[in-house]
Amino acid sequence: MSFDGLPPLRDVIDRHELRAKKALGQNFLLDLNLTGKIARAAGDLTHATVIEVGPGPGGLTRALLAHGAKRVIAIEKDERCLAALDEISRHYPGRLQVVPGDALKTDFAQLASTGEPVRIAANLPYNVGTELLVRWLTVRQWPPFYQSMTLMFQREVAQRIVAEPGSEAYGRLGVLAGWRTQARIAFDVPPQAFTPPPKVTSSVVHVVPREEPLPADVGKLGKLTEAAFGQRRKMLRQSLKGLGGERLLESVGIDPTRRAETLSVEEFVRLANAT
Template identity: 60%
Template sequence: MNIDDLPPLRDVIARHGLAAKKTLGQNFLLDLNITARIARAAEIAPGDLVYEVGPGPGGLTRALLAAGARVVAVERDERCLEALAEVAAAYEPGRLTVIPGDALEIDEMAVLGGQPAKVVANLPYNVGTALLIRWLSADPWPPWWRSLTLMFQREVAERLTALPREDAYSRLSILAQWRCRVRHHFDLNPKAFVPPPKVTSTVVGLTPLPAPEHECRLPALERVTAQAFGQRRKMLRQSLKGLGIPPEALLDAAGIAPTARAEELGVADFARLARLLP
């Protein structure tokens, strides 16, 4: 099957009445050159199992199938199911499986049959960060996913790649970089979407590390970063008081100046603090 043998996406959207819904965070990506570029960024090879969230009318889905992937797609919008069924019918059975439902409530391992998968998605803006945190917090680790190639609004993508002292540096930066190699792939102009969003979008890639380079327990890392970034402009001797232990003793044991601020610490620093928590 050639991707050009399928009806144009604009025709599919018109025929099925698929006007994007703001309540579902939908912005449809119709440019086949861009969807193919996303598939290349994900390094899709024939036979790869791909998990896609929010395929909508199937623009990115088509590119993944054309690259040879087997795709399991979760779609919450029932209006899109008939259009996706038409894409599935154009390929041999088993190449595309569409699961109606909310991705936040899906047991990914169950729907994937326990097989590791690459996650590739133009994530709906209203659930993107929540899904990412869920995937980064997977237990056990390494996770069920082999890689994440995801589209976010640019401000979220910047938080994933930000380094200490940069404005976008945050708790999400620490979590992502503690467990993954994070890569900025490319930005997309709002005009690439229907309807055009008010923000620039960015495609990022995350590859899980076999184990974090800086050992610590995830719950402890979450505790210390929540306290530190909850008052990011304050010195750590003040912002870490909510941990319930004397902050200055904790910072001294970790070799960190009590006058430092959260935005100045790297992943290794936060991991040292986390290892000292009871």
């Protein structure tokens, strides 16, 4: 038995024959010290509903429950994992709700309508992590349905989320995250912590929504950043040609010869508001 009275994760994986599938972006996190560290990084969970995406055999799920999460809602696409998650559910009666299905087709705001504070915590499947984050950053209603997000990404993606203007990693993700949230890298996770080990280091990012971000239309800012960074080596007058180009830039006092990575979040918001 392990720290929570449940069988060790390796035994669970062997018993249920859960080999990680590359097609599902799976890398199972088996190090209980690390799953506990992620749960602690998510903050005080005792009054919270925690939404987890891609729990797999349930390593992080167990840590969240053991660290006092009032309730965990786990969305899992891989039907092979449901039996293992059901064992955790029985061990923590009434505290784990497993939702079989695809996170990209899930109505998270609906799931979150419990009346309790909601936090998102997940070792996200690599193949959908960025897309889910962008969706959570661009929800129409703000403040959003969640109080915080504690998420695992490949380190390169994590660096793009927290990137500052002028840096190599700064792009669309940095603008969207910087506009509406405060994001920081909490800690790194080495490849050998996973089964199978990925080829890259991972990082856990903690994201807290800003109460009152600068007012801007989500759709316009999304289009603008997509165009600007879609051709990041070009001057803005060229990359933003389809959105007004030189005329748009001059209308808000931005030099048309600048490149996307030099603009601050505030400048992107000004541009979005002028389109």
